[in-house]
Amino acid sequence: MNDTLPELLSGISSEARIESEQLKNEALKNQEQKLASAKMLESRLIEESKLKGKKQAQQILKAAESTRSVELRRINFKREERLYAQILKEVRQRFREHSESPAYADLLVGWISEAAIGLGSQSVVIHASPGTLSLLTSTLLKKAEQVVEDQIGKKVTLSCAPFDEPDEHSFKHSDDCGVILKDQTGRLIYDNRLEARLQRYDRQIRGMIAREFLQE
Template sequence: MAGGVCALAHPDDEKHPLISGIESNAFAEVEKIKKEAEIQSAERKKYLDKQVDSILRDAEKKARTESDVIKNKLLSGVDVEIKRKELRSRDKMLNEIQERIKKELSSLIGKEEYREVLLNWISEAAIGLGVDHALVSASVDEMGIIDRSLLTGAEKKVKAITGRSVSLKLSGGPATGSQGVILTAEDGRTAFNNQVSVRLLRKQREIRKLIYQKLYNDG
């Protein structure tokens, strides 16, 4: 109506206070939920970061431990292998030395100086055997060298060293197959083997000691 009659406002022109309140509460709730979610997300990220750090530290520690174990195993293996090689080297050197000694002694047979070698071996065996009467056996080549004069010289040497008299004579048995001598008591009960191979076995410890000194002390 004209002249002072006001038109009624359309319901959509202005939101109802109830609706406005609901929206405000809704917006506030959304912001609250959003902030809580952000806080939770930050806390969860912080927790996860700690977990990751912890896992990484454990993994690193385990890796170091496993690395140390592996390293120790490798070092131990290397050490064992070095010792094996050293032993093989010493054994090889020992065998080479023994073979050279055998060859050198074998080359002496037939030479004048070999009589002195046999005299020393016979007297040494006679002292070791410790009987009054002994029989001397040797290889075919050596039996041709051992005569009464050589045996008498050995008897005199035993007497000079021990003060004990001994009677030596050649065995009537077959010749031995190896270089060196074997003395047997006349009753056949005891014997002293002074062949080259057996002498080297007796001297093996001394030879090994010399090899060790040569390898490690001579630098």
């Protein structure tokens, strides 16, 4: 399991593409209906122009075209949001399905070392869901400590602990993926849960979805 965005999306099932095609067909159908309505309106306005004057008819037609354009943007936005939700759902499911695999353990080493470097503290406490905590063996922690030392030339001591009390940074489910790291004081926090990473990568993910699924 790789942490790059292309790899995150590469394992997604064909359901997302099926959803994309369905949404595209819905959008095209709506667009055709709007275009037909616009043509009917244009014909009616041409007739009205003979009575009310060409200038007034053009103004009304321009307003109608603007309304149609807004409606089409709304349809496309709704299509993108539905597809975005479907893909993120599959990404989360993919991580949960692989949460006990060696690949996930290797991924945790990267996420832990990244967060430890970000905190810049000599002693760091790792919090995780019960499912992930069981994977944080002394061997895994030593690997992460070595990665930190190799990258920044400083030693760090990593330890694990469950949350004492639920807060906005706690895990909602026992199999939630990712980790949260805190310094000794508990005031400095580096949130590297899967959900936090998806939020940080939101723009890149949407860009990839647009290129991969939404291009006509």
